[in-house]
Amino acid sequence: MNSLAIITPSIQSSIAVITGLLITVALIRLGDQIHPRFLTIRTRRLSGLVQTKVIWLTIGTLLAIIFLIGVGLVVGDYPIPASEALATALWDRNGEYDFIINSLRFPRIVVAILTGMCFASSGLIFQSLINNPLVSPDIIGINSGAAVCAVIILAAGGNIGYLPWAAFLGAILTAGLIYVLSWKRGISATRLVLVGIGINALLGAVITFITVRYPIERVVAAARWQAGTLFGASWDDVRTLSIGLAVLLPTAFFLTNRLRILQLGDETAITVGSTIERDRLALLTVASLLAALAVAVVGPLGFVALIVPQAARLLVGTVTGGVLIFTALLGGFFLLGADLIAQRLFAPVMLPAGVITATFGGPYFLYLLARYNRAT
DSSP states (O other), rough: OOOOOOOOOHHHHHHHHHHHHHHHHHHHHHHSSSSEEEEEEEEEOEEEEHHHHHHHHHHHHHHHHHHHHHHHHOOOOSOOOOOHHHHHHHHHHSSSTHHIIIIIIHHHHHHHHHHHHHHHHHHHHHHHTTTOOOOOOOTTTTHHHHHHHHHHHHHHHHGGGGGHHOOOOOHHHHHHHHHHHHSSSSSSSSHHHHHHHHHHHHHHHHHHHHHHOOOHHHHHHHHHHHHOOOTOHHHHHHHHHHHHHHHHHHHHHHHHHHHHHHHOOOHHHTTOOEEEEEHHHHHHHHHHHHHHHHHHHOOOOOHHHHHHHHHHHHHHHHHOOHHHHHHHHHHHHHHHHHHHHHHTTTTOOOOOHHHHHHHHHHHHHHHHHHHHHHOO
């Protein structure tokens, strides 16, 4: 007689997850109570205002990430003393725990942080540029475009080594298609969103067709990747993400002034000398590349680009270069926390991180949708 085993989380795991969520909510509420003040920074070539609230929140997020890094190195199916785990990760590369720390846990932690930074900064640019809190690369089809190419390779039994490149190419081609179809004497934010949602639905249908067309043993791998997972993360992935972020994040940082001008409206932007279509295309390209970079490594992991920018904007308000950095770090914190929950909640069974982000993101998306409908 066959029996059905239902895996339930342990009491320790449940308590740890609930405690972590409560602490996170408490820190967010504490951050919301910080009064905004501004510091003036002047050099020979640059000058600007820095919001002290953003500085404190950025420092707090960095400390939270460091804490989660320590948790991720120590906790697992094979527990390791904290001192040994930290020593092995930082300097003792030939110790007893070298393989577990430096081949399994540490690269996965770093990939989670960098991928979360990519998704969150991409979502912030999209939401600010289109001025719609419901917009993110996974809503308007960028992630689905990457998923189509990657799922084709997995389902057809192609070379897995080409998977990141295929996902990256799919995301870029989808972004270009959305831009072209949205063009009509310029780009309208509403038209871009509607076209993106339509493209996303079409690509979803293509993925469904592929999953029912190919053998089940190949489709399983494609379905797991499509859910978004950090399983198998390596230092090669870290290198890819680091190089991409080193180029794209500073570019996005310097484009934030252009983004703020575009938020004033096309007429005002033209009045102050902005070339709106060129600036809009540059911002869309950078945001799409950030999303494509993340999807190419971990799959179309949903809701990070939707939730995190919203949380950051609620805490600090308008978009600035500092807010972009804070949002990116908050995305790294969120995805790393989600991955740790996915690993330990139903241990020894590990869930894809995308399951946890969807668990938080789905209800939040419905809340945003209801709030947006009431406002309009």
